[in-house]
Amino acid sequence: MTSLPQDPPSRISEDARDTAVRRLQEAYAEGHISHEEMDEGLGEVLTATTRSELVPVLASLPEENAGSTSTIAAAGGRIRRRGTWRVPRMLKVESAFGKVYLDLSQAVFEHPVVDIELQLGTGKARITVPRDAIVDAEALHTGWKDSRYRSRRRSGPGGPTIRISGAMGFGRLTIRHARR
Structure with a gap:
């Protein structure tokens, strides 16, 4: 056998x-x-x-919370989030044509680490993060222009970590820390 x-x-x-x-x-x-x-x-x-x-x-790790992913999508036009809003653990932003503006300076962060995945064709994107945020945009691939981000010299403890990934075709991502 x-x-x-x-x-x-x-x-x-x-x-x-x-x-x-x-x-x-x-x-x-x-x-x-x-x-x-x-x-x-x-x-x-x-x-x-x-x-x-x-x-x-x-x-031994805790289970991933699958319900904490949100997607904002538009074929054309403008995507804009500002004011007080809850930031999900994973935020996907998809736009073929148009501008993206995310203001996280007054947003409510329920997670210490937030992933933002950008899938943008053309158009620029601007993200304003809290003063004490730590930003990692190394996983973002840009096709035409490089991202603009200058990290803060000093960040206070306790701020969220914001990881930005994805791909941008034609356009530029600008990341700024809030002034207040």
């Missing part, structure tokens, strides 16, 4: 690895794990070769 060969374990994709890294960083930022636990988990995630190796690392 011959046995059937077993399927080899599935190799880990870069998306799965990136998701695991993001979940570890969020768990640390929200105080669910210590710095040492995050370092150890990152080491295991970055050296993992199969999906099954990620299971023990992610098993």
Whole structure:
């Protein structure tokens, strides 16, 4: 009697690895794990070769809240958010043509880390963040013009971390810290 060969374990994709890294960083930022636990988990995630190796690392982390993603979309025209509004954990902004203006200076942040994904064709985008916010826009890919952002010299503790990713075709992203 011959046995059937077993399927080899599935190799880990870069998306799965990136998701695991993001979940570890969020768990640390929200105080669910210590710095040492995050370092150890990152080491295991970055050296993992199969999906099954990620299971023990992610098993002790809190579940992701899938209901905290919102999408703002417009084919053309202007997308504008300002004043007091709740910022979801994940905000997707999609526009083929037009301007995008997000003013987060008076917004209510329920999460210490907020991801904003921009998918813009043409037109410019401007994001105003709170004074004490930490901004990371390294994952944003621009096609025509570079982003304009100058980080604050000093940021106060306790501000939200805003990660901006996605793609912009023709246009420029300008990020500014609120003055007050």
